[in-house]
Amino acid sequence: MTRIIIGLFSILIIIFLILVLFQFDFIRIYKPENLKWIPILITIIAFYIAGTICRKVNLKYTTVLLLGLFLIYVPFDSLYFPYSIYIFLFAICTLVITRKEINRKVKTLLISAVLIIFGFLLFRQPLIIKQKGFHFTKNGDLVNAKTIWNFNKVPSKKLPSETFLTIENKNFSLKVLKGKTIYLSFWATWCAPCIAEKPILDKLKREFKNNSEIVFIDISLDNDSEKWKNYLDVNKTEGIQLISRNSDKTRHNYQISGIPEHIAINAQGNFKSMYLLIAKDYLADTKKLNTFINSKLEVYERKK
Missing domain, CATH: 3.40.30.10 (Glutaredoxin)
Known part of the structure; x- marks a missing residue:
């Protein structure tokens, strides 16, 4: 149980540190709250560390670590269908990868799947870095910013069904x-x-x-x-x-x-x-x- 508590605490610490980095603009990504891959990357890192800490703990007790998902869902506004399910599945896959009793071939398949899906989400949205003197024009354009990648030819901003x-x-x-x-x-x-x-x-x-x-x-x-x-x-x-x-x-x-x-x-x-x-x-x-x-x-x- 001690390892489970330490694992949950490690998830909290990782999320807190990343939130601080974004809050004080140490990570100068433009509108990180709109990038779907960021909560998923945090999930992978946090649950890999927590899973490694608890790798010797009985598997049924290790599932308690999934309570840490709410530490991701809430601050990153991710508690909606189906995105919350995606994050949940990434957490499950990451925990499975850390387990010693899991077959190496299964781990390899899971790692490949995680990397492919994460890569798809990563490059699906533009990544823009704010530079010194960053500001908006009155038309909403960005000045003093650098586009790392943008494969979207047309902005995908259609009226949502809400x-x-x-x-x-x-x-x-x-x-x-x-x-x-x-x-x-x-x-x-x-x-x-x-x-x-x-x-x-x-x-x-x-x-x-x-x-x-x-x-x-x-x-x-x-x-x-x-x-x-x-x-x-x-x-x-x-x-x-x-x-x-x-x-x-x-x-x-x-x-x-x-x-x-x-x-x-x-x-x-x-x-x-x-x-x-x-x-x-x-x-x-x-x-x-x-x-x-x-x-x-x-x-x-x-x-x-």
Whole structure:
């Protein structure tokens, strides 16, 4: 039992250290929270170390180490189907690889499978490194950044199939607005910057209130729906008001790293992050909006 506790503790330490590295930007990867291979790599490393520590422990007791998966699921927003299953399977395979009683051929097959699947996930998404002086342009392009690899010819940002809840607790899918231009605003009652920019957002909504082709939707990421409802009862709000059923899933689907976050969706269902202060010009010009949304992310390296 002592080895099991040490194994679980080692998983905690590894995850904590990696979170610290990301939090303080020691690992200067652009939007690591959107890279699916990072939690899987952490799973492989953490469970290999924990499994090695517990390799002499009875196999049925070793499965207790799988409780450590929740240390990965929660901070990396990975607790959704089927991604959580993938991480679970990687953890199982890694633990099996560390066992002495497992046949070498079986281990070789598992290692090969793990490397192939991990490699697929690794190169499926672009890897961009932030350099000194990294910043965004108003169009969302990246300056002082370096693309290590990017095999995506077209951004894969189609409107996800996710349903939200109305204030009457009814399901609402953005798919019913197909053919419309949608401006999404993600916020929460506990987010001070979100509340502070409400007047600017409301002004934008009023400027387009007579345009039936443009729909404004505010989506709350509150975990407490009562606080959200109370806020709407007290404060007059324009546009459609919704709340996420699963904030972690929503953050993943719309690639949200922080709030407030605003996203423009065109009539074809493609979306892209769009700063509130530049939204007016793009919403007023459909051609300009489509060009913006469908354009590939531009990355400019630091000039020496």
